[in-house]
Amino acid sequence: MTPAQHDQMAAVIADGHAPAICPRCGCVFQSGLHFGYAIHTTVIGGQSSCPNCGHMAAIPDGVYDLNPLIRELAAKADRESLLALVRAFRGAQGGTGQELAAAVAAAGQNAPSEAQPLFLALAKFVKSLPTGSLAEWAAVIVALLALLVGGGINVTVNNVTMNDGGAKEGPAPSASASPSATQQATPSSSAPSPAPHR
Structure with missing residues (x-):
């Protein structure tokens, strides 16, 4: 070379x-x-x-092994900003990278000052993604946030919802997350059988 x-x-x-x-x-x-x-x-x-x-x-x-932006966000942003970020990513279904980038930047407007540049960096990354992969990236980012932040975010990946009540059967195959009043995100000791594909 x-x-x-x-x-x-x-x-x-x-x-x-x-x-x-x-x-x-x-x-x-x-x-x-x-x-x-x-x-x-x-x-x-x-x-x-x-x-x-x-x-x-x-x-x-x-x-x-690249920039651990999500870990930095989880450490520096406040809970309300992170939940706003989760809501922005939940809205990624059918949207464009430009729309999601604007929602991510807006989620960081009320974040602590040391976290605001991280929201802007994440918005820049999201804007560069192909539209067809937005939902997948949104699911991955929300799942990472749920693991790093802990309580308050329910995550459904491959028909399993992770929250303080353990694993339970979720909707048809998808990946999504929603804010809730739970205090801890923990997996159950027994996994459910997968839902049949429709």
């Missing part, structure tokens, strides 16, 4: 994308894999089409 390719890879990673390297023309570019603010992202055997020559380019295997 040339020094120029190394610099290009570093720039792609800094922009929140997994890099891809074309074996035919040597082009280094942003793959379709956007890992943004994920805490750990493992890539094995990834490929992306080269925008320069059309050949399939390899995404380097490895674990990408």
Whole structure:
């Protein structure tokens, strides 16, 4: 790998994308894999089409450990701002990245001053996501917030609702969260059987 390719890879990673390297023309570019603010992202055997020559380019295997923005938000934001953030992500169904970014930024307007830049950074990340993946990212972010913040957020992932009452059967396969008056988010010792697919 040339020094120029190394610099290009570093720039792609800094922009929140997994890099891809074309074996035919040597082009280094942003793959379709956007890992943004994920805490750990493992890539094995990834490929992306080269925008320069059309050949399939390899995404380097490895674990990408990036900015722990969600952990910082959970530590610095107050409870009301975090619940407003959860409500913003719940509204992501069918919306655009632009709309969700505005809702995320608005959720942080009344947050403590040290947390406001984090809300803006999260809004910038959300704005860059493809519309088709907003609901999935919203579910992941809300689940992370629920794990890090603890009480007050019910999370349903793969038909299991996690709250202080333990696991219980949820709606059809989806991932969502809602604010509640619970005090602790804990999993149950027994998991329910999955709901039939419709």
